[in-house]
Amino acid sequence: MRVIGLMSGTSYDAVDAAAAELQLVDGVLTLRPLGMVSTSYGGGLRAALTAALPPAAVPLAEVCRLDTGIGRAFAAAAVRADRELCGGRGGLVASHGQTVFHWVEGGRTHGTLQLGQPAWIAEATGLPVVADFRCRDVAAGGQGAPLVSLVDLLWLRGRPGRPVALNIGGIANLTAPDGTAFDTGPGCALLDAAVREFSGGRLAYDADGALAARGTVDQRLLDRLLAEPYYRRPAPKTTGKELFHHGYLRAAGLFDGVRPEDALATLTLLTARTVADAVTSVGATEVIASGGGVRNPVLTGLLRELLARTAVRTSDELGLPAAAKEAYAFAVLGFLTAHGLPGTDPRSTGARRPSVLGSLTPGRDGFRLPPPAADAPERLVVDAAARREPCVPGSGG
Incomplete structure (x- = not known):
């Protein structure tokens, strides 16, 4: 399955889109990196996002505008990645979205909010989208972060x-x-x-x-x-x-x-x-x-x-470019969700149990996802020989 992972981190300098060919066989998940494209937020959108982040207080109208603007920016990055990296044959998009608030009090995470409405991505690409990854782990009593820890554990095993x-x-x-x-x-x-x-x-x-x-x-x-x-x-x-x-x-x-x-x-x-x-x-x-x-x-x-x-x-x-590693990690998490597999390790997030992460938005043809996998991967192998050079990296901060 070709999966496009979308990521914009806490520096919110760009939307990174990394494409990977992923295959699970006999407990080994193989990731073939296909490359990464990175697109900076437009100046107006980035300024609005900066103004809305804590400790600022913003009206719901501004939250709605940001959700739409970020969703469109993520959609544009996904379209470009599908065209340039997947040859128009992507199978799934996994979108982290843009974290705007992580509600932590007394050492416990009570909620988390990522903006970037996935419907814009599904409409633009025609592909099904997995998004809103963190909330399920929080609902299970976890911190919702670091959410790529399961990928790291499989990769470094x-x-x-x-x-x-x-x-x-x-x-x-x-x-x-x-x-x-x-x-x-x-x-x-x-x-x-x-x-x-x-x-x-x-x-x-x-x-x-x-x-x-x-x-x-x-x-x-x-x-x-x-x-x-x-x-x-x-x-x-x-x-x-x-x-x-x-x-x-x-x-x-x-x-x-x-x-x-x-x-x-x-x-x-x-x-x-x-x-x-x-x-x-x-x-x-x-x-x-x-x-x-x-x-x-x-x-x-x-x-x-x-x-x-x-x-x-x-x-x-x-084998994983430092600038694209988290985008590739979310491609893996999207792949796991599509196959009905947990994307968390409770030892890492403090959750009560492992969870299948995210919410699914149908693509143009609905939910044409693979049947659930019988067994979770035991390790992740990066087929670095297949990696292309990343395309047009973002500015970064």
């Missing part, structure tokens, strides 16, 4: 030592081989928020870490930021921009006379420190990293320095 999958997006998360999985804290979220403030909105992120590289870490500010209680909470746990946003930085005094370069150097080390502490806490012997954060050489350099005794490599070395 059999590697020597104790490999850990790490994704550095707006929020960073990891998965350990015993099923432990959690958000470590901010990936690029605070960095991006600071860059936008210091540049008056001209810049969306610190390209190549160039600004941070010119700064000096402010130790008092770093200590203040590291005092955040979230870092000491036990797993499973999840967080998001509901906590780590522009207002959080203002309350911490980041904009009170701190040089922009020093502030960014401090925030870059904050991300590296909290990620490294999390990696160390699970006894990792190897880190397989992905996400937009791996394109920041200052951040990855600090991470390698802090994890000097632990190998740190990118997912590209294992």
Whole structure:
């Protein structure tokens, strides 16, 4: 089955569409990457999304407009992926949507909201769509995140030592081989928020870490930021921009006379420190990293320095492009749903039971999905030899 995975993460810089040929035989799920296309949100839509995210309060009319605009943007990305990567022969679209709120109180997730109405995708492509993945895990008592942990567990099974999958997006998360999985804290979220403030909105992120590289870490500010209680909470746990946003930085005094370069150097080390502490806490012997954060050489350099005794490599070395790994993961989750198979591991999310994820929107010909699979996959194998080069990657933050 050819599945198109759609993803826009907590940096909301682009819609990534990754296409994969997926086949399940004798407990082995084989993924043949067909490539990735990435399309930036239009300036008006991205500005509206930025204005609507926590801690902002928005009217329902704006939520409706965003749901429609994001749905259309995802639909355009899916059409392009089907045409350019699948030759017009895609079988299913798996859409993560755009997270706009993750409701966490007292260490428990009560709800989650992803916008991007899947009906626009089904109408534009003619394909059935699996969407709204996170809610079922939350309803089963889980955190709803990190939702790609089952894919990571299948993918890294059999590697020597104790490999850990790490994704550095707006929020960073990891998965350990015993099923432990959690958000470590901010990936690029605070960095991006600071860059936008210091540049008056001209810049969306610190390209190549160039600004941070010119700064000096402010130790008092770093200590203040590291005092955040979230870092000491036990797993499973999840967080998001509901906590780590522009207002959080203002309350911490980041904009009170701190040089922009020093502030960014401090925030870059904050991300590296909290990620490294999390990696160390699970006894990792190897880190397989992905996400937009791996394109920041200052951040990855600090991470390698802090994890000097632990190998740190990118997912590209294992056949999945770092920029597209989460989109491919949602293609896998969509495939599992289409075959009636659970897409979660309760050890990772804290749910009471594994769940078949998402809601189905029929394609032009209705629900022409395969019969339920008899057995769940035991491992995931990436057939890297079949991978095409990604097409027109997004800007990234």
